Amino acid sequence: MTVTEPAPESTRAPVPPLAARARSIGGSPVRDILAVTARPEVVNFAGGLPAPELFDRDGIAAAFRDVLAETPARALQYSTTEGEPVLRAALAERVTAHGLPTGADDLLITTGSQQGLSLLATALLEPGDTVLVENPCYLAALQVFGLAGARVVAVPGDEHGVDVAALDELVARERPKLFYTVPTFQNPTGRTLPADRRAAVAEVAARRGLWIVEDDPYGELRYEGERLPWIAAHAEDRTVLLGSFSKVMAPGLRLGWLRAPGALRRACVVAKQAADLHTPTLNQLAAARYLEVLDAHVARVRDVYRERRDAMLAGLAEALPEGSVWNRPEGGMFLWVRLPEAYDTTALLPRVVRHNVAYVPGAPFYAGDPDRSTLRLCFVTQTPEEIGEGLRRLAAGLDAKPLMG
Incomplete structure (x- = not known):
């Protein structure tokens, strides 16, 4: 040799x-x-x-023990890219109960909602495309759009959130692919977009031709006031709703979800197949079990x-x-x-x-x-x-x- x-x-x-x-x-x-x-x-x-x-260490541990005791072969096996049916069904019921009729097939389980953002960037953005964001904006979203080669333009706002007239003007002038927003308890400002502005944002998207990416990791952490409808409830055909278990269950589980119209959701499934095949099966099944006591x-x-x-x-x-x-x-x-x-x-x-x-x-x-x-x-x-x-x-x-x- x-x-x-x-x-x-x-x-x-x-x-x-x-x-x-x-x-x-x-x-x-x-x-x-x-x-x-x-x-x-x-x-x-x-x-x-x-x-x-x-x-809830005891409750989450019990969920994992039950899943491993009852369905070990399933829990430790590969899963479908779309996500475990039992978790998607339970999530669909939860989203529906919060005012947005949803079926299990409308949802894609992601490895944290951050992955949902990355999948959307892969499915929607070409280098040089324009993305509109709130000003200021969730930092990791800026990273995702930057890695996709997008041109990121900030939309002015006030203490209540985005200025809808400014959004309308920028959409007309810049012809963006999407507008990214965290309308409820926003990161970093903590502000919440009022109900009338949510409807107005949806109207701009419908009239101008625009995707809305509505990120809602904090919505269940409300301490006062009434729950507001998702923007997705006003514009289902052009809104992607992202959710997460990180803030209400445990971030170490790395579980999120994406609700999107069919063609875009299917494109995200293909992108996820290339990224990680599927979100961990055991974590999904344990989360589905824990949903029974999450509230x-x-x-x-x-x-x-x-x-x-x-x-x-x-x-x-x-x-x-x-x-x-x-x-x-x-x-x-x-x-x-x-x-x-x-x-x-x-x-x-x-x-x-x-x-x-x-x-x-x-x-x-x-x-x-x-x-x-x-x-x-x-x-x-x-x-x-x-x-x-x-x-x-x-x-x-x-x-x-x-x-x-």
């Missing part, structure tokens, strides 16, 4: 470069911040994580999160510089803060972290020119006492001459 000596370093050709999309899209600033602030002494308002102490669990979580939201709201006035403004979300996980214009929250963050507290600067959430005085605070992962201490540390970190970027 002949062993070939490696070529001298000076004569070895370089490997081909990464794809342009991989070179042009950076990682998540939020995950970078979480890595820096993972020390246990840090009160971390930066994450978008559910509170781990509230996971009771979510009710307990809502009570705790409501108390934590109220604790943060009660302490913000003393923690933030004079002239700061913030919202009061009716649900979800986030508060959105705007400091006085002289403050740059990105430049300030290292100084604040030295006080063992962290937030997410607002700038990465903007597709266009950012408002550098903004920041996002997550209120669900700390107790009211920890929130109080974190706000005292935040006040100390901000109690100095503002830093400009």
Whole structure:
């Protein structure tokens, strides 16, 4: 057997470069911040994580045990790409009960709703296509659209959400493929789009010819007010509804779902076949079993999160510089803060972290020119006492001459 000596370093050709999309899209600033602030002494308002102490460990473990005891061959086997029929049927009943008539065949189970976004980008977007997003926008959606080579244009809005007149004008001018929105307890702002604007967004899409991607990971975490209809209820033929179990069951299960018109859903199925064949069978079957008790669990979580939201709201006035403004979300996980214009929250963050507290600067959430005085605070992962201490540390970190970027 002949062993070939490696070529001298000076004569070895370089490997081909990464794809342009991989070179042009950076990682998540939020995950970078979480890595820096993972020390246990840090009160971390930066994450978008559910509170781990509230996971129903016993209930979820029982669901897995039952599935493995009753149907082990099925639970450990490959599944269909569309998803386990028992889970899709149970989900369809749940979506129907929330006001949107849905059959099991209308749904595709995804490996987290983030995968749903990626599948939609694969099925809908060509490089150079235009996508409209809220301003500011969920960061990981901006990553997905950037990797797809889309041109991302932000739609102006106010404290209630997207400006429908501006949306109409941009659709007419830019001819986008889709408009991406988180209309209920939005990430990062926590705001909720009113019912009349939801109907108006659907009307624009119908009149102008546009896909709507409606992402709803937080809708079941409502602490006050009445549930609002999905945009999909106004425009079923052109709206994709994304949902997730991450915030109400457990993110480690990586379970989401996608509801879409037939042709687009089938294209997403093909894209998923190429991506991962199917979402883990065991997780799907355990989730279907756990759905029987999910409502009771979510009710307990809502009570705790409501108390934590109220604790943060009660302490913000003393923690933030004079002239700061913030919202009061009716649900979800986030508060959105705007400091006085002289403050740059990105430049300030290292100084604040030295006080063992962290937030997410607002700038990465903007597709266009950012408002550098903004920041996002997550209120669900700390107790009211920890929130109080974190706000005292935040006040100390901000109690100095503002830093400009």
